[in-house]
Structure formats: structure tokens, C-alpha cells
Amino acid sequence: MRSIDQLFEKSSRALAQRTSRRSLLAALGQVLTGAALIPLLPVDRSARAAEPAKPAKPATDDPKSCDYWKYCAVDGFLCSCCGGSSNSCPPGTAPSPITWIGTCHNPSDDRDYIVSYNDCCGKVSCGNCECNRNEREKPMYRPSRNNDLNWCMANADSNYHCSVSVILGVAEK
């Protein structure tokens, strides 16, 4: 598994390609401060708490379930059901070097974790275990928070196969 430094380096490179230096600093600041602030962001928790009709799905510890806590903003097919795991790509595919980063809450230890959502690339869509969760996900004009983009876009083989969610670290409150 990659070190956190490597993943942040690649994410930073992706941002550098996309943005000016000033916005790069702003985006890096967003990611770094996000580790502390994301759990406090005004993400409409009151609205969710007030919602009576549709109780939240229980998070599970099953990496083949869309309800698995790490998949809180995965939109695609789970690599766990395609020959890989929640943090490894299936044989014969290649991970996307660029990605986006989010925060998911693990109910087992009551911690928020920074996770990297990577796509696995080079084969046609897996088609198993479709998962569409979008907690704190933003539209594509905010690519650092978007799961609609094909993150295989910069791969030599840019076909999308499946998605993983890799823990980068704890988001301390």
C-alpha cells in the first residue's frame, strides 16, 4: 500500500496541473485544513437529523457492501466485487494516479478518516456491486470533491473499471 506521502504528492501534482500557483496553495490549504475542519463543515446535519421518512442506511464492515463506511462518496463499481479489494485494484488493471479526497466516518471507532477515492483503469466497467453514495460530494466544477469525473482520464488506458477507497489518515477533530 502506498505511503501517505506518496498519495499526497500525486494529488498535489494533479492539482498543480489543473490550477494556478495561487489556487494550488488554496487547494492544498483546503485539503490540509480539511483534515481538521471537514467534520465541522456546515454539511446540513440538522436537515438530516430532522429527516423522519428515510433513515440512514446502517454502515457495515463488509467491503463488498455499498454501505461499508469507507465508501461514503463512491460512485461506481466496488473493486472488492471485481477481483480487488477496498484498497487494491483487480489484477490486470492500473490505479489512477490522480484522484480526489474525501472524509468518511467509521462508526466502529467513531473516527473520521481522510480517504482517497481512486479508480482502477484499463478494462471495461466491472458491472458488479454498483455503489452510488455522495456524502460531501460536489459537482464537477469542484473536481477535488467530485466523483462524476472519470479519474482514469490521465491513464495510458483511460477506460474505467472500478473504484477503491484508500485510508490516508485520521481526520482529527
Added chain:
Amino acid sequence: MGISMKKFIIRAALLSVATCTRLFAAAPLPAEHLTVTTMPPDSPHRIYVLDEAFYNEIDARVNVFDGDTYRRLGQIDVGFTPGVNLSPDGKTTVVGTTYFSRGSRGTRTDIVEFTDNSTLKTTHEIVLPPKRAMTLPTYFNLAYSADSHFLYVSYITPAASFGVLDPAKNTVIDEIDTAGCVLVIPSGPNRVSSICESGKLLTVTLDAQGHEASRAFSDTFFDPDRDPIFAQGVPMTDGYAFLSFLGDVHEVDFSGAQPVFHKPWPLVGTADKGRWRPGGYQVGAIHRHLNKLYVPMHQGGEGSHKDGGTEIWVFDMSTHQRVARWPLAQQKVATVLAVQVSQDDKPLLFAATDHSDLAVFDALTGQLRHVEKQLGQTPWLILNP
């Protein structure tokens, strides 16, 4: 159980006689001629439904469907994570897509293809640099200028820019950097606006040759942290309406040199704010003469913005009042991910569901006319002229 042998023999004999009588009485079928069906005349009730084919994503297609006869008129193949749009005169379907040289792998070719809607034959193409935005379909993945002179294609590598194409000469004229802002919202003969993560619009004005003449950022018109807008706009007479996750309507007038923002107005009353929300992939449709807005709405919290609508809410764009509320479950229609309305005086509302069905409603009354089962795998965008 069963019948006696005697009864069985009698029934078998009667069946045999009946069959023989039918065989001898009927005239033989005439010889057939193999033909190719031609497209019927265009109709305001014809729609173009993009099936993203998410389960085998290299094989997306557009299904052409007639809302009067409920016939599937034909198909346009659109490749991998395509952007699709219609020319301003409705005669051409333009597709920005990607092909791999070995089917699912190999050399990537990004391309724009043009299909004649009167024949459904692909007539010509323009090869792009391998930068095309691979993302969900919207009106703004690629789009024509109002006079059809230019065609704009959104690029994300993830550096953001857009291509300016000449669809008459089949050439790529230029690539214009958009400083991180994405998508191509066309206006007038030579303007392109892109949505920025700051909540502003960048508008680039082109010269007569299709190169950048000037650019300007708008003021911030929405809060991307507190209440982002859906990237998919809803066409109005003078521009587009953008709905926010919490249900505010941001009407943007693109008729002038720079976009003008009207005061946002809410789809949802204070009591239901944050409980009822718009959602899906094509989150609204406007009948421009009747000035009515149709929105798939659902009950949900943060993160539910791609949930389909369990009801269609209808609004008067002049008074900002809700004028109808059409629950879908009681009509056995699944949650709705995309809506489109015809622009004639007997309008139909088309709704693609998360069960891959297409529901056809009378847009004036909400009466369900038809449910077309399984119009592809994942129909996420419905286009009409």
C-alpha cells in the same frame, strides 16, 4: 388427476382437424423484401435519450424515441462517457466521445461525430486532442454557438480548458484555458461561459476566427460550500436556470455580453427546506412558452443530490409558485433521474427512471400516458430540439 383415455383421443382428433383446416384454408404468406426503414418526419414529441450504458461503458448509445407512437425510431452509437447535444436547428446530433483502438483498451482517440437526424447516419467527424471531459452528460459537455458557426468541447485532463471547432470545415480552431473553470455554456454567436469552483462564471468572448478576444469573471452567484448548484442547467428563453442542492433556482440571463443573475427563488418552503430536494442527473425542464418548470423532487439529506425524484413538482416561473405536485409511486413509476418537456402546445413530459424506464406524461395534467420499459441501461439525459 388427468382425463380419461377416451376423452384424450377425442380432443386430440378435434385439435388435429382444426389445425389441418387452418393449414389448408389460409393463403400462403407473400414473399418479403428486405428494406431499411426510413425515419419519419420530425416531430416536437421526438426525443433523444442518452443511455450511458454504465455497466459496459464503452458502448453508450442514444435511443431515438417518439412520444406519440411510443416507437423506438433508431439508435446512434456514442462510445465512451460521451457528451451529446443537438444542433440549434435540431437536424444534427453531435457527439463528443472516445474510442480505444482495441475495444476496451489501446490507443485513445477523442472525436466529435455528427449524425444526420433524418437518416441516423453518421456523416462526418473531427478528431480532438485526447483531452475531452470524461464525465456525466450535461448540455455543456459540448455545445454549438447560437448560429452554429462554432462548436465548443469541454476538456478536463484534469486541467480545464475548451476546444473551439469549426463544424463546417471539420477543424479544431483553438484551445482556450479556463483557469480551472469547467464546461461550455454557449451564448450568442461567440461567447462561452464556464462554471468556477468559486461560484463565479468565466465568460470568454471569441473573435470572428474563433480565438479568444476577451475574458471576464462574474460576481459570485452561488455558494459552492453551503448550497452548490447542479452543473446541469435547464434551458430558458434567455439563458439557463441552475437549481441548487437545497432547491433554490438561480436564473441566469446569457443574452447580453456578460451573464446577468436574477434573484434566486426557492422550490421548497421554509418548513421543508433541506427535507425535500431536487435530485438526479437532469434535474429540471422548462416549457418556455408556458413558463413552467418541472423538477424531480425527493425527501433526503446531505449527499442525496443524485437520488431520483419520487414526485414531479411543477412551478410557474413567473409567480415562483408550485402549481402541481405529481407523486410517482401511485402510478407505479420508479424514481426519476432525468426530465425533459416538449415545447409544443400539447406538451409531453418525459421522465427517465432509475429502473431504466421512460415514462411519458401529459405535461399539462400529469396524466401518465405510457411507460417504455428498459430504454437502455442507464438513461441519464433526454434531449429535444
